[in-house]
Amino acid sequence: xxxxxxxxxxxxxxxxxxxxxxxxxxxxxxxxxxxxxxxxxxxxxxxxxxxxxxxxxxxxxxxxxxxxxxxxxxxxxxxxxxxxxxxxxxxxxxxxxxxxxxxxxxxxxxxxxxxxxxxxxxxxxxxxxxxxxxxxxxxxxxxxxxxxxxxxxxxxxxxxxxxxxxxxxxxxxxxxxxxxxxxxxxxxxxxxxxxxxxxxxxxxxxxxxxxxxxxxxxxxxxxxxxxxxxxxxxxxxxxxxxxxxxxxxxxxxxxxxxxxxxxxxxxxxxxxxxxxxxxxxxxxxxxxxxxxxxxxxxxxxxxxxxxxxxxxxxxxxxxxxxxxxxxxxxxxxxxxxxxxxxxxxxxxxxxxxxxxxxxxxxxxxxxxxxxxxxxxxxxxxxxxxxxxxxxxxxxxxxxxxxxxxxxxxxxxxxxxxxxxxxxxxxxxxxxxxxxxxxxxxxxxxxxxxxxxxxxxxxxxxxxxxxxxxxxxxxxxxxxxxxxxxxxxxxxx
Amino acid sequence: xxxxxxxxxxxxxxxxxxxxxxxxxxxxxxxxxxxxxxxxxxxxxxxxxxxxxxxxxxxxxxxxxxxxxxxxxxxxxxxxxxxxxxxxxxxxxxxxxxxxxxxxxxxxxxxxxxxxxxxxxxxxxxxx
Numbered sequence: 062x063x064x065x066x067x068x069x070x071x072x073x074x075x076x077x078x079x080x081x082x083x084x085x086x087x088x089x090x091x092x093x094x095x096x097x098x099x100x101x102x103x104x105x106x107x108x109x110x111x112x113x114x115x116x117x118x119x120x121x122x123x124x125x126x127x128x129x130x131x132x133x134x135x136x137x138x139x140x141x142x143x144x145x146x147x148x149x150x151x152x153x154x155x156x157x158x159x160x161x162x163x164x165x166x167x168x169x170x171x172x173x174x175x176x177x178x179x180x181x182x183x184x185x186x187x188x189x190x191x192x193x194x195x196x197x198x199x200x201x202x203x204x205x206x207x208x209x210x211x212x213x214x215x216x217x218x219x220x221x222x223x224x225x226x227x228x229x230x231x232x233x234x235x236x237x238x239x240x241x242x243x244x245x246x247x248x249x250x251x252x253x254x255x256x257x258x259x260x261x262x263x264x265x266x267x268x269x270x271x272x273x274x275x276x277x278x279x280x281x282x283x284x285x286x287x288x289x290x291x292x293x294x295x296x297x298x299x300x301x302x303x304x305x306x307x308x309x310x311x312x313x314x315x316x317x318x319x320x321x322x323x324x325x326x327x328x329x330x331x332x333x334x335x336x337x338x339x340x341x342x343x344x345x346x347x348x349x350x351x352x353x354x355x356x357x358x359x360x361x362x363x364x365x366x367x368x369x370x371x372x373x374x375x376x377x378x379x380x381x382x383x384x385x386x387x388x389x390x391x392x393x394x395x396x397x398x399x400x401x402x403x404x405x406x407x408x409x410x411x412x413x414x415x416x417x418x419x420x421x422x423x424x425x426x427x428x429x430x431x432x433x434x435x436x437x438x439x440x441x442x443x444x445x446x447x448x449x450x451x452x453x454x455x456x457x458x459x460x461x462x463x464x465x466x467x468x469x470x471x472x473x474x475x476x477x478x479x480x481x482x483x484x485x486x487x488x489x490x491x492x493x494x495x496x497x498x499x500x501x502x503x504x505x506x507x508x509x510x511x512x513x514x515x516x517x518x519x520x521x522x523x524x525x526x527x528x529x530x531x532x533x534x535x536x537x538x539x540x541x542x543x544x545x546x547x548x549x550x551x552x553x
Numbered sequence: 554x555x556x557x558x559x560x561x562x563x564x565x566x567x568x569x570x571x572x573x574x575x576x577x578x579x580x581x582x583x584x585x586x587x588x589x590x591x592x593x594x595x596x597x598x599x600x601x602x603x604x605x606x607x608x609x610x611x612x613x614x615x616x617x618x619x620x621x622x623x624x625x626x627x628x629x630x631x632x633x634x635x636x637x638x639x640x641x642x643x644x645x646x647x648x649x650x651x652x653x654x655x656x657x658x659x660x661x662x663x664x665x666x667x668x669x670x671x672x673x674x675x676x677x678x679x680x681x
Binding site: 483486540541544545 | 590592593613615616617640641
């Protein structure tokens, strides 16, 4: 059965805006000039003035509106249906967040406003800091980083600053082989060598291998918990003890925090420093709708190194403290992506503590439901109860010549966004699926039916899957030629 | 697949052949098969130093970007120029014309510690 799903209906092609241009056309008729004319070359200098802009599109207002509206109908969006992208936590962005972010005093606040006129927005910041510290169980937090990877870099720079203050920044960062690719990249950018730690057959950090790897040259372990297999690192406290016994720290990539909020606090299981993805766990827009936000929370010993300025309350008054001699400095202009912070606080307050806990429970339940329904059809290399996401492999299908990427493309025809393909790397031909708490059983069942239908097609009509998608305006693209011989600039 | 007997191999799926003190380094048939269609190859320039077990370049396929690790230490004397315009050669002839770099080795002893063809073939068989 093919689920009855929404699809964008405009399938006509659309010229580029440059190709729709006709000379002399414009959006508005301006009245005749009623002030003395100024020669731009004289006012700005001849070098700064050009007579024509090559290929500048000249179109009417309605042409602009239709062009971009048509393009937007080619997109898939969380407001159209499920986005099962594992590792991305593509949950619904509640409208209450948007309503709150548009409150005049918040939307129009300017970072150069004096502190006396900014007490309200500063209180938003203070309240969000308090809420995130309560959720993580850590001692201090910066809201400046603008994304998850930015948060990672900030966190590892804090580790480095702390170790440098003790006299030795150390040399290596350890990352498990299931890590997000940004973890080793972060360590490299922060000036550390990266050492890979192999997972055991249960998809968790191998404690014996970890113990062998940790010495006084190791600055930190970067760990995602639950990890990218959707498995909770049960031995995280033992792992933290191994690191701490050699004076090293544990960094937690909080990308999968959606599985822990209200249930377990990283501060309680040995984490020294971590980032949160407000655009994942706390429902602010992402995937092109961003911008992101990656606050970094730390234990007390790292607090002196946090970016400037730090928020301080003196009685009834909030102030920014710039006098932070040990700080790593600023990592972002002003105070982070403030509009995103407002949305995250709105989400937290709209749910309340018990509501956030329910969201976590539902996210884990949904992922386990998908694992249970789909395991008869797809191989499950790490077959154990999962947290917020589940990772299958395409072993059964690739034996018939159909790979994870092909099935993901076919999913588009069934009205769903593709799941995450070929990640994590430790699962060959991975299908990584994260439903989040957003989805109802009805939507999950439709997704399951689509996946079963695709698994059946692999057996009965593999060409249908291999040549997918069929229902989109642009069908399968030649990714190899596009990558080998890219055309990066439009030419007439 | 035929893995040349006179080459030595690494667990990271590089091969190396040695003539005098000049080593030729490439990636194996198994590596290119796992990577899929290769679209870009990033290599060091002649004169650059490479260190055993450290990364010296990367290979990008439609699926992923993978680091390449030096099987031996030394100084790069030549990087294979055909790969710049024709990265697909690495899929077609990984053990031959699509070698990556030539290196003047600083310690020929490193070569003999690498896996011979038979051992590599067993290793690849066990991994897959």
